[in-house]
Amino acid sequence: MFRKFIDGLRTAIIILIVLASMSFAVIELLKIQVSEDNSEYIDFTGSAENITVSTQKINATRGEITDINGNPIVKNKVGYNVIIQAAFFPDNLNDGNEVLLKLSELLENDGVSWIESIPVTMEAPYEFLPDSDAAVEKLKKKIGVNVYATAENCIDKLKEDYQISDGYSEHEQRIIAGLRYEMEIRNFSIGNVFTVAEDVPLDTVVVIKEFSPELDGADIIEAPSRMYAETDIIPHEIGTVGPVYAEEYDELKELGYAMDDTVGKSGLEKGMESYLRGQNGVRSFSMSNGKVVGNEVTQEAVAGHSIKLTIDNDFQRDVQDILENFIVYLNHHQSGQYTDVTSGAIVVLDVKTGAVLALATAPTYTIDEYTDNYSELLERPGQPIIDRATDGIYRPGSTFKTITATAGLNEGIVTGSSTFYCGQTYLYNMHCTGFHKNIAVTRAIEVSCNIYFYELGQRLGIDKISEYAGHYGLGQSLGLESGDSAGYLANPETFERLGMTWTIGQVVQAAIGQSEVGVTPLQLAVAASTIANEGVRYKPHLVDSIYNYDMSELVKKIEPEVADKIELNYDDIYSYIRNGMIAASHNTPKGEYSLNDLGFDVAIKTGTPQSARGTDSTFIGFAPADNPQIAFAGIIEGGEYSKYMVRKIIDAYFGTAEEPETTSVSE
Numbered sequence: 001m002f003r004k005f006i007d008g009l010r011t012a013i014i015i016l017i018v019l020a021s022m023s024f025a026v027i028e029l030l031k032i033q034v035s036e037d038n039s040e041y042i043d044f045t046g047s048a049e050n051i052t053v054s055t056q057k058i059n060a061t062r063g064e065i066t067d068i069n070g071n072p073i074v075k076n077k078v079g080y081n082v083i084i085q086a087a088f089f090p091d092n093l094n095d096g097n098e099v100l101l102k103l104s105e106l107l108e109n110d111g112v113s114w115i116e117s118i119p120v121t122m123e124a125p126y127e128f129l130p131d132s133d134a135a136v137e138k139l140k141k142k143i144g145v146n147v148y149a150t151a152e153n154c155i156d157k158l159k160e161d162y163q164i165s166d167g168y169s170e171h172e173q174r175i176i177a178g179l180r181y182e183m184e185i186r187n188f189s190i191g192n193v194f195t196v197a198e199d200v201p202l203d204t205v206v207v208i209k210e211f212s213p214e215l216d217g218a219d220i221i222e223a224p225s226r227m228y229a230e231t232d233i234i235p236h237e238i239g240t241v242g243p244v245y246a247e248e249y250d251e252l253k254e255l256g257y258a259m260d261d262t263v264g265k266s267g268l269e270k271g272m273e274s275y276l277r278g279q280n281g282v283r284s285f286s287m288s289n290g291k292v293v294g295n296e297v298t299q300e301a302v303a304g305h306s307i308k309l310t311i312d313n314d315f316q317r318d319v320q321d322i323l324e325n326f327i328v329y330l331n332h333h334q335s336g337q338y339t340d341v342t343s344g345a346i347v348v349l350d351v352k353t354g355a356v357l358a359l360a361t362a363p364t365y366t367i368d369e370y371t372d373n374y375s376e377l378l379e380r381p382g383q384p385i386i387d388r389a390t391d392g393i394y395r396p397g398s399t400f401k402t403i404t405a406t407a408g409l410n411e412g413i414v415t416g417s418s419t420f421y422c423g424q425t426y427l428y429n430m431h432c433t434g435f436h437k438n439i440a441v442t443r444a445i446e447v448s449c450n451i452y453f454y455e456l457g458q459r460l461g462i463d464k465i466s467e468y469a470g471h472y473g474l475g476q477s478l479g480l481e482s483g484d485s486a487g488y489l490a491n492p493e494t495f496e497r498l499g500m501t502w503t504i505g506q507v508v509q510a511a512i513g514q515s516e517v518g519v520t521p522l523q524l525a526v527a528a529s530t531i532a533n534e535g536v537r538y539k540p541h542l543v544d545s546i547y548n549y550d551m552s553e554l555v556k557k558i559e560p561e562v563a564d565k566i567e568l569n570y571d572d573i574y575s576y577i578r579n580g581m582i583a584a585s586h587n588t589p590k591g592e593y594s595l596n597d598l599g600f601d602v603a604i605k606t607g608t609p610q611s612a613r614g615t616d617s618t619f620i621g622f623a624p625a626d627n628p629q630i631a632f633a634g635i636i637e638g639g640e641y642s643k644y645m646v647r648k649i650i651d652a653y654f655g656t657a658e659e660p661e662t663t664s665v666s667e
Contacts, residue, residue: 051293053286057258058297060278061224061549063304065238065268067313068544070551074238077227079199080220082107082114082208083260084183086190089217093163100179101172103218106211107197110204114197115243118181124170126151138247142185185246192259195243199225225262231366232320233313234359236387237482237542238367239267256280268307268542271481275546278304303549310355310544318652319346319358322645323634327362330639338639342381345388346634347525348649351622353560354529354538356480357630357653359522361388390484393518394635397607398448399620400469400513402531402577405441407468408456409573410566414441416576422451428505430454445580445605446587450512457511465510466491471566472527473537474519478563481542484522490515513607524633528620531581532603532628534574535566581605582625585646593644598656600624606643613638623650 065074082103090096107114119132119139128136128151140149143157158164158177168176179196188194196218205220212219226241242265244252249259256279257263263277264270281301286294323346330338348358363384365377377385386392408414422436432450436443444452457465466489469475475489488494490510495502498516509515522540530537539561546556581603585595595602604621617640622631632649636642651657 051286051288053284058281058283058299058301059224059261060280060301061303062226062241062262062278063276063306063549064551065276065307065309066551067230067233067309067311067316069312070308071313072229073233073309073313075227075229076224078222079225080202080205081195081223082197082200082204083219083221084188084194084196084217085219086188086193086217094165095216097162097164097168097176097180099215099218100176101168102211102214103196103208104175104179106207107200107204110201110207112197112200112204114179115195116178116182117185118178120151120155120174120178122171122174122178124152124174126155126174138185139181143181186243187246187249187259195260198223228367230313231368232364233316234311234542235365235367235370236361237267237359237390239269239271239482240265240367240370241269267482268309271483272307272543275305275307278302278549305555306547306549306551307543308545308547308551309542310350310357311359311542312357315348315652316358316360319348319649320360320362320364322346322648322652323360323362326642326645326648327636327639330636330641341636341639343383343388343637344635344639344642345392345521346632346645346649347389347521348630348632348653349525349529349540351529351532351628351631352538354526354540354563355544356540356542359387359389361386361392388521388635388637390480390482390520390522392520392635393485393487394521394616394618394637395517395609395611396513396519396524397609397616397618398450398513399524399527399605399607399618399633400517400519401445401448401453401511402581402605402620403469403472403474403527404453404457404460404465404511405445405577405580406472406531406535406566406573407460407464409441409576410468410569411460411464412569413459414456416441416572420444420452420455422449424451426451426454426508428508430508442576442580442583445577446583448584448606453511454508457508460511462491462507462510465507468566469517471535471537471564472523472530473563474517474523474527478522478526478540480522480540485520487518487520487523488516490517513609521633521635524618524620524635525631528622528633529628529631530564530566531574531577531620532622532631535568536562537564539563578603578625581621585621585625588643588647593647595647595650598623598647598650598654601626602646602650603628604643604646608640611638615640617642619643619646621646623654 119135264273279302282299363382607618
C-alpha cells in the first residue's frame with residue numbers, strides 16, 4: 001500500500017512539473033518552434049559572444065463554428081504534440097536514429113500512433129500499401145530509386161541513406177526508416193519542426209518528460225486542436241483539418257503558412273479557411289552559447305474568425321431522422337420490396353434567402369468515426385463517405401418537367417390552355433403510364449404525363465431545354481461554401497465527353513429528366529426555390545455570418561445573393577406550374593403523410609427516374625404554396641414513395657404535427 005502511495009505521489013509530482021513547465025512556455029518553446037527563414041546571426045564588435053537572433057511562431061487559435069442559434073458545433077481544445085526540433089536533434093545519423101527509436105518505443109508502449117505516410121507495410125516482407133500509387137510514385141522520386149523499385153528496395157535505400165544499423169531488428173529498422181522519410185517529406189530543418197504525434201494523452205507527456213535526457217531534440221508543445229461539440233451535425237459539410245502536406249507547401253508558404261501549421265482539408269474547414277485560420281504571432285528571441293538571453297513578442301497572434309451557420313441543430317437532426325426513419329420504414333414494410341434500400345438525401349432551403357436549413361444524407365457518419373475509423377468507413381456498406389445531398393448525382397426524373405414547362409411557356413411554345421394528345425404511346429417506342437387524351441400543362445404536371453413533355457421537349461429542342469436548366473442552376477456548381485458537384489445536362493457535348501452517341505430521341509428523354517441528366521439534391525432544392533420565387537434563383541449558402549473569435553463582434557453578414565433571374569415573357573407562367581404542383585400534393589394518401597390538412601397548400605412534384613438500381617424516387621416542392629418560406633428536395637436510391645417524407649419535413653419546420661386535422665384552405 002505504501003509503495004502504491006509513493007508511486008502515485010511520484011506521478012502526481014511529475015505531472016505538476018510538466019504542467020508548470022507548460023506555463024513557462026516562453027522559455028521552453030524557444031527550444032521547440034523556430035519559424036522558417038527567420039534566423040539572423042549577429043556578431044557584436046567588441047563583444048566576447050555571438051548572439052543568435054531568431055523568431056518563433058506563435059500559433060493562432062482557429063475560429064469556431066456554431067449553428068444559427070450560437071450553439072457550438074466545432075470548438076477548440078488544448079492538447080499536447082510531440083515534436084522534434086532540428087536545432088537540438090543530433091547531427092550524427094546513428095545518434096538521431098537512437099532518438100527516433102526510443103521515442104517510437106515510448107509512444108508505442110502507451111498505444112499512441114505517430115505520424116507516418118510512407119506507403120509500405122510495417123512488417124517484412126515489405127509490400128506497397130493498396131491504393132497508394134501516387135504515394136508510391138512520390139516515395140520513389142523522393143529517395144531516388146527507379147520506377148521499378150520494390151518496397152524492399154525502398155526500405156533498403158532509406159536504411160542506406162540514414163545509416164540504419166543492421167544491429168536493429170527488422171521491425172526497428174522499418175520504424176526508423178518510416179520516421180526518417182516523414183522528416184524528409186515534411187522538410188525537417190531549423191525552420192520547420194517535425195511533429196511526431198498529435199494530441200497525445202497526459203500520461204504520455206509525463207513519460208516523454210521523464211526520458212527527455214535520452215531524447216535530444218524531442219519535446220512537448222501545447223497545441224490547439226479541434227473538438228466537436230456536435231459530431232453528427234452535417235459532418236460532410238463541416239469537413240476536416242490536417243497538416244500541411246509537402247506538395248502543398250510551396251503554394252501555402254506564400255500565404256504565410258509554416259510546415260507545421262494546420263490547414264482546412266475539406267468542407268467548411270477548407271472553404272472558409274481564410275476566415276478560420278487566424279494570423280500567427282511572432283516571438284523574437286536571442287541566444288548566446290545555447291542559452292536564451294532575451295525574448296519578446298513582436299507580433300501578437302490573432303485568433304481566427306468564428307462562423308455562424310444557417311443550420312439549426314435541432315431541425316437538422318429532425319430532417320436526418322426523417323430520412324433514416326423512412327429508409328427503415330421501406331426496409332420493413334411494402335411487402336419486403338425495398339429491403340435493400342440504404343441511401344438517400346434531403347435538402348431544405350429558405351426560399352427568401354437561399355440559406356441552407358438542413359442537409360441530410362444517408363448513410364452518414366460522425367466526425368469521430370471519420371477521424372478514428374476512416375479506412376473502415378471507406379468499406380462500410382452504402383458508402384457513407386459520400387455526401388449525397390451536395391455531391392450525389394442522380395437523374396431527376398419527372399421533377400425536371402417543371403423546368404421543361406418553364407421553357408415551353410416562356411418561349412411561347414405552349415400556353416396555359418393549349419393541349420397535346422396523350423394516347424399512351426409516342427415516337428421512339430416511348431410510353432406514358434396514363435391515357436390522358438387532350439391535356440394542358442397544369443394537368444400534365446399534376447399527373448406527370450410523359451407524352452405531353454415528350455412533345456413539348458421535341459418542339460423546344462435540346463438547346464432551349466439546356467438553357468433553362470442552366471437558369472435553374474443545373475449542370476453547374478452552385479458555389480456552396482463547403483463545396484458541391486456540378487452534375488451535367490443531356491446534350492451533344494455531354495455525350496461526346498462520355499464517349500456516347502447523341503440521337504434525336506435523347507431530346508425527349510431529357511425533357512422528362514431521363515437520358516444523361518445528372519443533378520444533385522441541392523440543385524433540385526434550388527430549382528424548387530426558383531419556382532417558388534417565380535424565376536429568381538438565389539445562391540445557396542451555409543454561412544449566415546462571420547464574427548470575431550469570441551463572437552462578440554459581427555464582422556460580416558452574408559446577404560442573399562441572386563445568382564440568376566429568368567426574364568419572363570409572360571407574367572402568368574408560374575401560376576400554371578405552381579397550380580399543377582399544388583394539385584399533385586392533393587394526391588398524397590390520407591393520414592400521417594397527407595398534405596391536405598395543414599391549413600395551407602403545398603406544391604410538390606415527384607419523379608421515378610431509371611437508374612442502375614432500377615428506379616429511384618425523387619421529389620421537389622415548397623411551402624406554403626401561396627407564400628413560400630421553405631423549398632425542399634429529396635431522393636431515395638432504389639426505392640419509392642419519397643414524397644411521404646414531405647409531410648414530416650413540414651411538420652418539423654412549421655410545428656404542424658400537433659394539429660393534423662386542420663382543414664385545408666383549398667377545400
